Amino acid sequence: MIKVDKLSFSFPQKELYTNVSFTLEEGQHCAFIGTSGSGKSTLIDILMDPERYLFEGKLEIDPTCKMGHVSQFSHLDKSKETTVFEYIGEEFNRIQNEINAILAEMETSSDMDALLEKYQMALDAFDAIDGNDFESNIHKKLNLADLMKLKDARVSDLSGGEFKLIQVMKEMLRKPDVMIMDEPDVFLDFENLNALKNLINAHKGILLVVTHNRYLLNHCFNKIIHLENTELQEFDGRYIDYNFSLLQTKIELQELTVAEEEEIARNDNIVNNLRAIATYNSEASRGRALKARVRFQERLEARRLKAPFVDIKQPNISFGMDQAMEETTVVSVNNYRVAFDELLLEHVSFEIKSTDKVAIIGPNGTGKTTLLRDIFNHEHDSIEIHADAKVAYLSQLQGEMLQGSNTILEEFIDAGFKTYDEIRAYLLSYGFEGEILHQKIDSLSGGEKNLLQLAKVSASKANVLLLDEPTSHLDTYAQIALEKAIEDYKGAILMISHDFYSIVNGMDYVLIIEDKTIRKMSMPAFKKMIYARHFDKDYLEVEQKKKSVEMKIELALKNKNFELAKGCIDELEKLIKLL
The missing domain is CATH 3.40.50.300 (P-loop containing nucleotide triphosphate hydrolases)
Incomplete structure (x- = not known):
C-alpha cells in the first residue's frame, strides 16, 4: 500500500533521514517509535502531503489508497453546538446531502449524463464508508470505547481526552486504507487509554501510530518501525519481542566489541614496535611491514561495530536540592x-x-x-x-x-x-x-x-x-x-x-x-x-520479574560478564512468552 525507498531529508540545521526504507502492508498495525526530535512527525507529514517536501529517494503510494490522519495537536472549535453523534457522522451527512441534492437536480435538468456520473460517484463514496450501516457503526464505536453516554453531548463540552477519542472514531469510520495517528494517547486517562487500545485492536485497516506509551506498545501492535540517528529499521512482531531482540543483539555486539578492542590494542602495540624499529632500521621490508600493519589497523577501525538502535543514550535526568527539609x-x-x-x-x-x-x-x-x-x-x-x-x-x-x-x-x-x-x-x-x-x-x-x-x-x-x-x-x-x-x-x-x-x-x-x-x-x-x-491475570507479577531480569543483564554487561548475561537472556525469554 505504501513503500518508502531510500528516502533522505534534512532541514537547514538538521539532517533527519539518510536512505530510510520501509513498507506498510495489509494487516499491519505499526508502532512508529524513536527518541524525541528524531523526525517521526515530519515523516508522517511527508507521507500525508509529499508535494510540500523536497526529499531524495522514492515514495510510492497506491493511487487507490485512502489516507486517514489524527494529528498530535487537536483543536476544538468551542463555538460549534454539534453533538458527538453529529460530529462523528459529518462525512455520512455530507454525502447523504450531496445525493439528495443530485436527485433534486435530476427532476429539472436536461443534462442527465453528467448528473448520473455525479450520482454514481456519490453512491460509491457512500458505499465506501458503509453508509447504509453508518448510524449502527457509530453506536458500535461508541460502545467499544465505553462512550455511548456522550452520544448526545455537545462536542464543545468534552474533555481533551474524550475529544481525542471522538476524532479517532470519526477517522476510523471513514474507512481509510491507511490510518496514521501521531501520539493519540497524550493526556488520556486510564479509562480513555483502554478505550483507545480497544479501538486500535478492533480496526481492520493498516495503522501507523506514533506512540511512546508503554501500555499501548505492549498490547496493540504487530510491527515496529524504529527511527534513530537518521536511520530506520523494521521489525515484524510485538514491541516486547523487539526489545528482547535488541537486548540479545546488544550482548552479542558488546562481546564482539570487547574482542575487537583487544585486537586493536594488540595491533597498536605491533605498530608502535615497528615504528620504534624504523627509527634505527631503515630497511624497506621494515617500512612495508609498518604500512601493512597501519592499513590493517585502519580496516579494524572502519569495521568497528556501530549500533544506533541497540545502545541509545538515555538523558541523565537528576533532581537535586539546595536545602533538604526535615520530616514535616x-x-x-x-x-x-x-x-x-x-x-x-x-x-x-x-x-x-x-x-x-x-x-x-x-x-x-x-x-x-x-x-x-x-x-x-x-x-x-x-x-x-x-x-x-x-x-x-x-x-x-x-x-x-x-x-x-x-x-x-x-x-x-x-x-x-x-x-x-x-x-x-x-x-x-x-x-x-x-x-x-x-x-x-x-x-x-x-x-x-x-x-x-x-x-x-x-x-x-x-x-x-x-x-x-x-x-x-x-x-x-x-x-x-x-x-x-x-x-x-x-x-x-x-x-x-x-x-x-x-x-x-x-x-x-x-x-x-x-x-x-x-x-x-x-x-x-x-x-x-x-x-x-x-x-490479564498475573501480568503485573511477570512484568516485575521481567524488569528484575533486565536489570541483572544490564549489570552483567556493565561488568563484561557475558556468560551471566546470556544465562539471564534464557530466563527473560521464558518470562516474555508468559506476557
Whole structure:
C-alpha cells in the first residue's frame, strides 16, 4: 500500500533521514517509535502531503489508497453546538446531502449524463464508508470505547481526552486504507487509554501510530518501525519481542566489541614496535611491514561495530536540592473547592510530607491541573506551603513554562545560568548539543520541550516538585530515566499522571478523584484496581520479574560478564512468552 525507498531529508540545521526504507502492508498495525526530535512527525507529514517536501529517494503510494490522519495537536472549535453523534457522522451527512441534492437536480435538468456520473460517484463514496450501516457503526464505536453516554453531548463540552477519542472514531469510520495517528494517547486517562487500545485492536485497516506509551506498545501492535540517528529499521512482531531482540543483539555486539578492542590494542602495540624499529632500521621490508600493519589497523577501525538502535543514550535526568527539609508537612490543602461553569472539586483535604511521592489520578477534566496550578501559585486560601519549601512546576501546557520565541540558550540564561558555556555543559546530559541549542523553542518536538522543562525543574534545586503529566511526549528512554530520577530524589513530589508504569515504579501512594473530591489510596489498592480493569491475570507479577531480569543483564554487561548475561537472556525469554 505504501513503500518508502531510500528516502533522505534534512532541514537547514538538521539532517533527519539518510536512505530510510520501509513498507506498510495489509494487516499491519505499526508502532512508529524513536527518541524525541528524531523526525517521526515530519515523516508522517511527508507521507500525508509529499508535494510540500523536497526529499531524495522514492515514495510510492497506491493511487487507490485512502489516507486517514489524527494529528498530535487537536483543536476544538468551542463555538460549534454539534453533538458527538453529529460530529462523528459529518462525512455520512455530507454525502447523504450531496445525493439528495443530485436527485433534486435530476427532476429539472436536461443534462442527465453528467448528473448520473455525479450520482454514481456519490453512491460509491457512500458505499465506501458503509453508509447504509453508518448510524449502527457509530453506536458500535461508541460502545467499544465505553462512550455511548456522550452520544448526545455537545462536542464543545468534552474533555481533551474524550475529544481525542471522538476524532479517532470519526477517522476510523471513514474507512481509510491507511490510518496514521501521531501520539493519540497524550493526556488520556486510564479509562480513555483502554478505550483507545480497544479501538486500535478492533480496526481492520493498516495503522501507523506514533506512540511512546508503554501500555499501548505492549498490547496493540504487530510491527515496529524504529527511527534513530537518521536511520530506520523494521521489525515484524510485538514491541516486547523487539526489545528482547535488541537486548540479545546488544550482548552479542558488546562481546564482539570487547574482542575487537583487544585486537586493536594488540595491533597498536605491533605498530608502535615497528615504528620504534624504523627509527634505527631503515630497511624497506621494515617500512612495508609498518604500512601493512597501519592499513590493517585502519580496516579494524572502519569495521568497528556501530549500533544506533541497540545502545541509545538515555538523558541523565537528576533532581537535586539546595536545602533538604526535615520530616514535616510541606503542602497542606484544607477544604479546597474549585468551579468554573460547573463544580469540579469540593471538600478536598490532604497533606504532603517533605519526602512523599504522590500521584494525583482521575478522569480527564476533573480539576487535577487546576489544583496543581493553584498549589504552585499559592494564591488560594485553603492551600498552605511551608516557609522553607522551594517549589518547581512542570506544566502539561509547555508554553506556560517555556518562552517559545527564545532559543534554548536564551531560555536557560533566563533560568539563572550565567554563561552559555555553563548551559552547554549542563544540557549535554539531557541530550541537547550543537546547533539545536540555537533553535527557537517553538521549533522543537513535544518530547524535546518536555525534556527542557525537566532540565529547568532540575536546575531549580527545589525541594518540592509539582509535575503535570511529565511523561507526555517523552520517548521510552527518557521515561525510564525520569523514573530513576524520581526514585533517587529526596524531596516531595506531587505528580499528575496517567502513565501506569511511572506511578507504580515511583510513587508512595495516590490521591484519586472520585465524586468531585479526593481520597487517599495505598499503592497495593491502586495496583489491584488497575490490575482488575486493564491487565490479564498475573501480568503485573511477570512484568516485575521481567524488569528484575533486565536489570541483572544490564549489570552483567556493565561488568563484561557475558556468560551471566546470556544465562539471564534464557530466563527473560521464558518470562516474555508468559506476557
